[in-house]
Amino acid sequence: xxxxxxxxxxxxxxxxxxxGVSTAxxxxxLNQSEKVSQETAKRVHNAVKNLGYTPNFSxxxxxxxxxxxxxxxxxxxxxxxxARGLQAFQETLxxxxxxxxxxxxxxxxxxxxEQIRNLIARGADGLLLxxxxxxxxxxxxxxxxxxxYLLAWAHRPGDTRPAxxxxxxxxxxxxxxxxxxxGHREIGIISGIRSGNDRAADRVKGxxxxxxxxxxxxxxxxxxxxxxxxxxxxxxxxxxxxGGNKPxxxxxxxxxxxxxxxxxxxxxxxxxxxxxSITGFDDIELASLVTPKLTTVHVPHRDMGSLAAQExxxxxxxxxxxxxxxxxxxxxxxxxxxxxKR
Amino acid sequence: xxxxxxxxxxxxxxxxxxxGVSTAxxxxxLNQSEKVSQETAKRVHNAVKNLGYTPNFSxxxxxxxxxxxxxxxxxxxxxxxxARGLQAFQETLxxxxxxxxxxxxxxxxxxxxEQIRNLIARGADGLLLxxxxxxxxxxxxxxxxxxxYLLAWAHRPGDTRPAxxxxxxxxxxxxxxxxxxxGHREIGIISGIRSGNDRAADRVKGxxxxxxxxxxxxxxxxxxxxxxxxxxxxxxxxxxxxGGNKPxxxxxxxxxxxxxxxxxxxxxxxxxxxxxSITGFDDIELASLVTPKLTTVHVPHRDMGSLAAQExxxxxxxxxxxxxxxxxxxxxxxxxxxxxKR
DNA sequence: TGCTACAATGCAAGCGCTTTCATGAAACTG
DNA sequence: CAGTTTCATGAAAGCGCTTGCATTGTAGCA
Numbered sequence: 001x002x003x004x005x006x007x008x009x010x011x012x013x014x015x016x017x018x019x020g021v022s023t024a025x026x027x028x029x030l031n032q033s034e035k036v037s038q039e040t041a042k043r044v045h046n047a048v049k050n051l052g053y054t055p056n057f058s059x060x061x062x063x064x065x066x067x068x069x070x071x072x073x074x075x076x077x078x079x080x081x082x083a084r085g086l087q088a089f090q091e092t093l094x095x096x097x098x099x100x101x102x103x104x105x106x107x108x109x110x111x112x113x114e115q116i117r118n119l120i121a122r123g124a125d126g127l128l129l130x131x132x133x134x135x136x137x138x139x140x141x142x143x144x145x146x147x148x149y150l151l152a153w154a155h156r157p158g159d160t161r162p163a164x165x166x167x168x169x170x171x172x173x174x175x176x177x178x179x180x181x182x183g184h185r186e187i188g189i190i191s192g193i194r195s196g197n198d199r200a201a202d203r204v205k206g207x208x209x210x211x212x213x214x215x216x217x218x219x220x221x222x223x224x225x226x227x228x229x230x231x232x233x234x235x236x237x238x239x240x241x242x243g244g245n246k247p248x249x250x251x252x253x254x255x256x257x258x259x260x261x262x263x264x265x266x267x268x269x270x271x272x273x274x275x276x277s278i279t280g281f282d283d284i285e286l287a288s289l290v291t292p293k294l295t296t297v298h299v300p301h302r303d304m305g306s307l308a309a310q311e312x313x314x315x316x317x318x319x320x321x322x323x324x325x326x327x328x329x330x331x332x333x334x335x336x337x338x339x340x341k342r
Numbered sequence: 343x344x345x346x347x348x349x350x351x352x353x354x355x356x357x358x359x360x361x362g363v364s365t366a367x368x369x370x371x372l373n374q375s376e377k378v379s380q381e382t383a384k385r386v387h388n389a390v391k392n393l394g395y396t397p398n399f400s401x402x403x404x405x406x407x408x409x410x411x412x413x414x415x416x417x418x419x420x421x422x423x424x425a426r427g428l429q430a431f432q433e434t435l436x437x438x439x440x441x442x443x444x445x446x447x448x449x450x451x452x453x454x455x456e457q458i459r460n461l462i463a464r465g466a467d468g469l470l471l472x473x474x475x476x477x478x479x480x481x482x483x484x485x486x487x488x489x490x491y492l493l494a495w496a497h498r499p500g501d502t503r504p505a506x507x508x509x510x511x512x513x514x515x516x517x518x519x520x521x522x523x524x525g526h527r528e529i530g531i532i533s534g535i536r537s538g539n540d541r542a543a544d545r546v547k548g549x550x551x552x553x554x555x556x557x558x559x560x561x562x563x564x565x566x567x568x569x570x571x572x573x574x575x576x577x578x579x580x581x582x583x584x585g586g587n588k589p590x591x592x593x594x595x596x597x598x599x600x601x602x603x604x605x606x607x608x609x610x611x612x613x614x615x616x617x618x619s620i621t622g623f624d625d626i627e628l629a630s631l632v633t634p635k636l637t638t639v640h641v642p643h644r645d646m647g648s649l650a651a652q653e654x655x656x657x658x659x660x661x662x663x664x665x666x667x668x669x670x671x672x673x674x675x676x677x678x679x680x681x682x683k684r
Numbered sequence: 685t686g687c688t689a690c691a692a693t694g695c696a697a698g699c700g701c702t703t704t705c706a707t708g709a710a711a712c713t714g
Numbered sequence: 715c716a717g718t719t720t721c722a723t724g725a726a727a728g729c730g731c732t733t734g735c736a737t738t739g740t741a742g743c744a
Contacts, residue, residue, distance in 0.1 A: 012732095035691085037692060056465075058404045062404055063732040077429060087418075118399075121399040259631055285572055289601055290633070370702090377722075397700085401699070404728095406701075
């Protein structure tokens with residue numbers, strides 16, 4: 001417990017001296033303990049404790065070219081969508097002895113490119129990225145440096161890049177069919193910004209594909225694009241209801257937007273689902289909290305997170321090619337989708 | 343654009359050679375550009391671009407003993423409470439050229455101690471911590487290493503440690519007085535786990551102090567302690583309503599718990615606020631999303647985050663003693679607090 | 685007893701960067 | 715024009731760690 005009062009932190013050298021061994025031995029003792037005799041190990045551990053020694057991470061990374069750190073770059077932390085899956089990702093990582101480094105981009109592609117370089121510069125052994133869509137340069141950078149990476153929250157049947165997620169487009173087709181089944185013909189769409197966000201884009205594509213199949217021209221279906229927030233969802237909904245032929249169902253590309261839409265519906269005196277149906281996507285906690293409960297698409301966030309962690313570690317340790325996984329989403333028919341009014 | 347195909351990443355040396363200068367010059371060029379002639383600078387920047395050079399962060403940290411990185415350790419990322427303030431914290435940090443490293447503890451004091459060491463080992467120039475309560479060893483460690491730190495989300499009038507936040511206890515006293523003003527005498531409390539979480543503890547203290555002042559014995563007021571989650575809030579509420587003398591108002595230590603309580607109330611067929619009043623704390627987005635809208639205490643999360651960032655940078659750069667700031671919280675009287683039934 | 689085999693340890697060379705100090709050239713001074 | 719600054723640059727010493735290789739001591743074997 002002898003503190004290093006004000007002095008610079010204790011180094012491996014200090015520990016070595018205190019334990020009467022060389023720095024090599026201390027290092028081995030701290031890493032691959034099996035190569036050191038029990039007696040020495042005890043002396044070293046004592047010295048470590050007495051000095052309050054903590055290994056300097058930078059020095060370690062520099063010398064070992066290995067950090068046991070995985071980086072994850074997500075669009076935003078404010079959104080429950082990623083928080084859930086990321087939590088599971090981190091838990092699994094920790095169990096396997098890895099540390100997670102998170103950073104967020106605010107849905108800005110340039111900042112994502114920046115953060116990729118940043119996390120690599122920081123020595124991340126592997127990277128988790130959200131979705132497919134990003135500059136080709138970023139992909140080039142990753143393969144030039146031979147950094148294992150995994151895409152998450154998305155899965156495109158034909159694509160070869162390793163990804164783990166669900167088919168956003170197909171999920172939305174399924175949901176849209178349910179909406180159509182309820183007799184809705186006038187549909188409104190509230191989407192997130194699709195540029196640079198393939199999840200949002202694929203979901204909209206899904207809606208449109210299903211509509212087309214049902215003989216509805218998707219080009220005549222009103223769509224409002226706005227960034228993910230409750231107030232934005234509310235505003236978009238209000239705008240949608242100002243138009244000429246008002247929709248009888250509003251499909252939102254995620255639950256946050258849908259919650260906003262519901263709020264706005266209430267403010268406009270519209271009953272859900274009697275006067276208007278509203279659907280979401282993601283099935284975050286919010287979905288079953290609002291009144292009435294939101295009809296949405298359930299996504300196995302936690303499974304995805306923990307599977308992603310396992311796979312990424314495999315990639316890092318085995319230097320394998322990298323596989324893709326498709327997870328199943330499922331509809332959650334709750335209370336906000338009802339029969340079409342007319 | 344000449345990629346380093348498969349090879350190890352380009353280093354300062356490579357850049358220096360390509361530009362025909364020494365590594366010292368390249369380094370200066372990348373850091374304090376004013377000390378290098380314009381012509382050389384151009385050559386260097388060209389070389390950097392051509393090689394796709396990215397400085398190795400670990401090497402830089404090791405040599406410079408400076409990282410321009412601030413660490414933040416929060417209880418959880420899943421909770422909107424911290425996400426908001428942290429976002430602002432990060433934004434301000436970025437503007438000033440710093441990077442944020444976040445890690446979470448799951449409300450586990452041991453993991454917090456671990457993470458403190460971890461972030462310091464990673465070279466964080468300063469630390470943001472939540473609340474006052476933690477092992478004395480951690481505080482000792484920080485001062486031994488002379489690491490600037492700032493406590494947030496709490497502010498205790500008498501305490502000398504630099505903190506930025508609001509008076510949790512006083513805020514809750516104010517809210518409780520409003521509850522009492524509505525005629526409530528039978529109060530129930532749903533709290534987070536108070537051990538290791540002084541925010542929760544202070545809030546409960548606030549309720550109890552106000553009750554005592556009103557002549558109600560706080561020891562006879564039922565309290566259920568549970569970890570922060572909607573379902574836990576719901577369960578706690580149900581349990582509270584099973585007791586002998588049912589409360590007419592349930593005060594929750596945060597909005598998440600309150601949202602759970604409201605859900606449970608609905609399931610039990612209780613109307614809010616006619617049959618039972620419910621209050622929250624924090625005023626996260628959720629609060630105005632639930633039906634009816636939650637009466638709660640508003641906390642200036644974003645202001646706190648950005649002020650914290652500024653102050654922490656000052657601490658890091660000026661090595662000043664470290665000041666404390668008290669922010670004002672305010673009541674948001676919405677729809678879930680009504681007159682007592684009897 | 686002399687030999688090999690092996691386990692435990694030490695020596696020392698880096699990892700990629702910053703920074704002090706020295707150096708030489710150019711720009712001033714009187 | 716010699717003497718003094720100023721400026722741009724380079725040489726080289728680390729920062730704290732890991733790790734390949736060399737060295738030692740001891741056990742195992744014939």
